[in-house]
Amino acid sequence: MTYCVGLKTDQGLVFMSDTRTNAGLDNISTFSKMRTWEVPGERVMVLLSAGNLxxxxxxxxxxxxxxxxxxxRNPSLLDTPSMFQTARLIGSVVKEVIRDAAPAGQTADAFAASFILGGQIKGGEPRLFYIYPEGNFIESSADTPFFQVGEHKYGKPILIRAYDPSMSFEDAIKLLLVSFDSTLKSNLSVGLPLDMQIYESGSLRLGPSRRFERDDPYYLAISEGWSEALKAAFHRLPPFK
Amino acid sequence: MTYCVGLKTDQGLVFMSDTRTNAGLDNISTFSKMRTWEVPGERVMVLLSAGNLxxxxxxxxxxxxxxxxxxxRNPSLLDTPSMFQTARLIGSVVKEVIRDAAPAGQTADAFAASFILGGQIKGGEPRLFYIYPEGNFIESSADTPFFQVGEHKYGKPILIRAYDPSMSFEDAIKLLLVSFDSTLKSNLSVGLPLDMQIYESGSLRLGPSRRFERDDPYYLAISEGWSEALKAAFHRLPPFK
Known part of the structure; x- marks a missing residue:
């Protein structure tokens, strides 16, 4: 399993992904699920992935x-004229890889993978896409400003409730860490460290990135602080009579 | 889908269940998933169910x-000498019903159902069990003081974090409503109204029960208050630097 989130705010895009892959509970490894491409001043792309490694x-x-x-015949990620065409290109590669992996006449479900693509190309807006294993894709909107892939359920309630399009990058990172912490506490197949990447709208350069290790002081402060904050919030709710 | 929780505290047992059943998104109905049996002064049993209706x-x-x-040949729920024997009896009925529903030679997965059983019989302690479709079962413990059946993921993080064995019935109901509200907000196949039942240890009588309808003022206060409380808790966490 995996947990990745791509989130769009007024300021830009924020990405976070875990790094655990597993083939059975007793066979786990650490792989980054975040890949970036950059031509400074011209284009930036971030790809998060979940599914068959x-x-x-x-x-x-x-x-x-x-x-x-x-x-x-094989256009490059660095030549696409728009983020939409980039999503189409990646979608076609995804479809091809999954189709080739499946034995003849069988379904390819075991080889499926989903992707979150975000970025900006000069002349266009920053855009965020969810690419399905079938190669087609959807784009984020004001109503659906974030995408999750992998184990999305545990971390979704807080995203729904605390997301605000005007939030700062700092608040967005805090929100993603809370969402990841809830998931880490409930599903063993999602694991630290976490990779984080910021992209500021219009900058056309990768923004700050960071890897949160198990002993990262800020991650620990969020993880412990959130338990306390939740309990305090719970106690402030009106009592049942 | 369904969401039901049975929770054990120092004071007794608290149960909550939703009432939505569905055979497709366009075919939904309301059925209570909570069943109670009582012989005042002698035994109380509460059964929550999820799965094939x-x-x-x-x-x-x-x-x-x-x-x-x-x-x-067919012992009754009202004659079992202990809660353990009650769980065995129910488990055997579950196994029999599921086996009989499956066409010969086929698996019975489509007919599966899981149950939470809680209650007390005179001379014994209050006990809480999770009964599997296979008819076997597990019992709650200090480490695992609650069971969920159905769509358990959205509502689990708050249960893990805010549960406290010494909590009052009022707090337990508040906690369950928060957990149900997170689930209702994320999964259409879990729906209001919600059924609630309290059992106080040693009373050997059913305690207060209530149905929370869509316009229940306390449910609305929790649902709205929790969004605000979460946002406030989130803002009190240390900022990312």
Whole structure:
């Protein structure tokens, strides 16, 4: 399992992903699920992935290779004219990788993977997409300003309630850490460290990034503080009579 | 889908269940998922159910019929010597109903149902069990003082964090309403009204019960108050730097 969130605010985009992959409870590893591409001043792209690790690694490797040696038949991530075309390109690679992995005549469910793509290309707005294993995709909107992939349920209630489009990057990171902490406490297959990446609208450069390790003082402050804050909030609610 | 919780505190047992059943998004109905049996001064039993509605109704009907016309081969819920034997009896009925529903040679997964059983019989302690579709069961403990059936993920983080064995019935109801509200906000197949039942340890009588309708003032106060309380708690956490 996995937990990744891409979130859009008035200021830009914020991404967070866990790093645990598992093939059974007794076979766990650490892999980053966040991949970034950047041409400073021209384009920035961030891709988060959940699902079959062979599929997600194949997709990012193909995208990487093409960006280093593009040809006419195989357009590169670094040449797409818009984020929409970037999402189409990634979607087509996803579909191809999953289809090729499935034995003839069988379903490809075991090889499925989902992706969150965010970024900006000069001349366009920052955009955030959710790409399905089938290769098609949806875009975020004011009504749905964030996407989650993987184990999304535990961390969703706080995202719904505390998200505010005008929030600062600092508050967005705090919100994502609370959401991840709730998930980490409930599902063993989501694990630390966490990768975080900020993109500021119009900057056309990757913003600050950080890896939150198990002993990160801010992560610990949020994790412990949130339990206390929740209890305090709970006690302030009116009593049942 | 369904959401039911049975929770054990130092004072007794508290149960809550939603009432929505669905066979597709366009085919929803309201059925209570809580069933109680009582012989005042001698025994009290509360059963919550999740899963195939035909299965859960058959189980409670069989238990009901037997309690009205018991015979030697078919022991009644009202004759069991202990809560453990009650759980065994219900487990055997569950297993039988599910097995009989499955076409020959096929799996019975579509007919599966899970149950939470709580109560007390004179001479014993109050006990809380989780009964699996296979008919076997587990009992709550100090480490795991509550059971959830159905859509358990959204409402679990607050239960983990705010539960306290010494909490009052009033606080337990408040906690369950917060947990249900998070679930109602995220999963359409969990729906109001909510049924609530209290059992006070040693009383051997059903305690207060209540149905929370959509316009219940206390439910509305919790639902609205919790959003505000969460936001306030979130803002009190230390900012990210």
């Amino acid at each position: 062979a599929t997600t690694q194949a997709v990012t490797s193909i995208l990487d290779e093409r960006s280093k040696a593009p040809d006419e | 035909a299965t859960t109704q058959a189980v409670t009907s069989i238990l009901d019929e037997r309690s009205k016309a018991p015979d030697e």
